[in-house]
Amino acid sequence: MSEYGVVLFHTTSSAMRAEKTLLRQGLAIKMIPTPRQFSSDCGIALRFAWSRQDAVREFLAEASVEIAGLHPDG
Amino acid sequence: MIYLDHAATSWPKPPAVLRAMVDFCEHAGGNPGRSGHRLSLAAARIVYDARESLAELFGASDPLRIIFTANATHAINLVLQGLLHAGDGVVTTGMEHNAVMRPLRALEARGVRLTVIPCAADGSLDVAQAAAVITPATRLVVLNHASNVAGTILPAAQVARLAHQAGAWLLLDAAQTAGVLPIDVRAMGIDLLAFTGHKGLQGPPGTGGLVINDTVDTSQIEPLVRGGTGSRSEHETQPEACPDKFESGTPNGAGIAGLGAGVRWLLDRGVEAIRDHERELTRVLIEGLSAIPHVTVYGAADASHRTATVSFDVGQRTVSEIGLRLDDEFDVLCRVGLHCAPAAHRSLGTFPQGTVRFAAGASTTLNDIHAAIAAVRQLVGS
Numbered sequence: 001m002s003e004y005g006v007v008l009f010h011t012t013s014s015a016m017r018a019e020k021t022l023l024r025q026g027l028a029i030k031m032i033p034t035p036r037q038f039s040s041d042c043g044i045a046l047r048f049a050w051s052r053q054d055a056v057r058e059f060l061a062e063a064s065v066e067i068a069g070l071h072p073d074g
Numbered sequence: 075m076i077y078l079d080h081a082a083t084s085w086p087k088p089p090a091v092l093r094a095m096v097d098f099c100e101h102a103g104g105n106p107g108r109s110g111h112r113l114s115l116a117a118a119r120i121v122y123d124a125r126e127s128l129a130e131l132f133g134a135s136d137p138l139r140i141i142f143t144a145n146a147t148h149a150i151n152l153v154l155q156g157l158l159h160a161g162d163g164v165v166t167t168g169m170e171h172n173a174v175m176r177p178l179r180a181l182e183a184r185g186v187r188l189t190v191i192p193c194a195a196d197g198s199l200d201v202a203q204a205a206a207v208i209t210p211a212t213r214l215v216v217l218n219h220a221s222n223v224a225g226t227i228l229p230a231a232q233v234a235r236l237a238h239q240a241g242a243w244l245l246l247d248a249a250q251t252a253g254v255l256p257i258d259v260r261a262m263g264i265d266l267l268a269f270t271g272h273k274g275l276q277g278p279p280g281t282g283g284l285v286i287n288d289t290v291d292t293s294q295i296e297p298l299v300r301g302g303t304g305s306r307s308e309h310e311t312q313p314e315a316c317p318d319k320f321e322s323g324t325p326n327g328a329g330i331a332g333l334g335a336g337v338r339w340l341l342d343r344g345v346e347a348i349r350d351h352e353r354e355l356t357r358v359l360i361e362g363l364s365a366i367p368h369v370t371v372y373g374a375a376d377a378s379h380r381t382a383t384v385s386f387d388v389g390q391r392t393v394s395e396i397g398l399r400l401d402d403e404f405d406v407l408c409r410v411g412l413h414c415a416p417a418a419h420r421s422l423g424t425f426p427q428g429t430v431r432f433a434a435g436a437s438t439t440l441n442d443i444h445a446a447i448a449a450v451r452q453l454v455g456s
Contacts, residue, residue: 064136
């Protein structure tokens, strides 16, 4: 099981929106340069604890934040 | 000094705007969205927060559909040049600024069918006349929310309904009204709203944007400029996602930081409160100027139907001379001439001689207005 997951985005603006949304929910996250193994639309990705995968999906969907993908990192 | 040129640019800016710009340069100087390090992220957060503040101000549902541009002119050109093709119908009014008329005349020369609805001598628009020319052949209706010459407010929501009945979109030029009149793009049915950052929104020059309502299918609008967006870097084609599709090149981060602070300053005060203040200034200004012999005030007489931008002339006296004397002898700063809007001056009957324009703003006081009226009275008497 991976320790971290990453959320990928189409635009930096979506990434910023996701960061704001999840921080507001009290999740421990970090914005990182998109890991090279992912072919991403956006150079910035959001890293989160993989154990919180369901919460991340749910909060982003609730706030209508469009994402390009959500994957285990590594 | 009495600054009555807020229709050109607001001055002075709220101190929070200046602080936000300095803070951006000192503490968030990275390139937003281009790199993943902390300074780039700090910049991206500030730019994103400004989108959210603007979406809140204009009642827009999606902050990602706030497109930053250099000014309102750029936003208007983005829509006109990106949407209209030969054969398309576009309808506008006889009170437009050259930011609208010049791109439309150029498009007309390329086969776009342009209809201009005449306006009355007070700058107002008869909705029945608009209804007569907005047809299923119309792709876009463009109008200013309020005149930059006479302050007259146009019935944007009514025209939006006419546009929608015909299957067209409405582009509203809010250069004179953003931050000055309450605007709700969803309630008013504004599909596309072009705004500038440096007037009523209290931000610095070099900022502005376009609000794309969720009624608009953005695949129908070609970007004006293509290039790097920090996204989809492996592709040599422009991304389709907003805002990146329309925002190529490094944005004016420091300017947007200032704009965001200006919008939050407005949200704290409330646009309604600023509108009430400016309406009272306008009422006093029109009353005072109209009482001076030989002075003719243009535009809607009722302050409720106009912004605090008031044009006047003094008999046959040259407006440039009046402007120079107001500045030199009375410390009153205003703008004289044609205000980049020959069409509007033709409608008002003040072409080609132009007018003297007093434009009050959020920071103007009643004392400023009384002093400006006294200056004109003295100047006219001399």
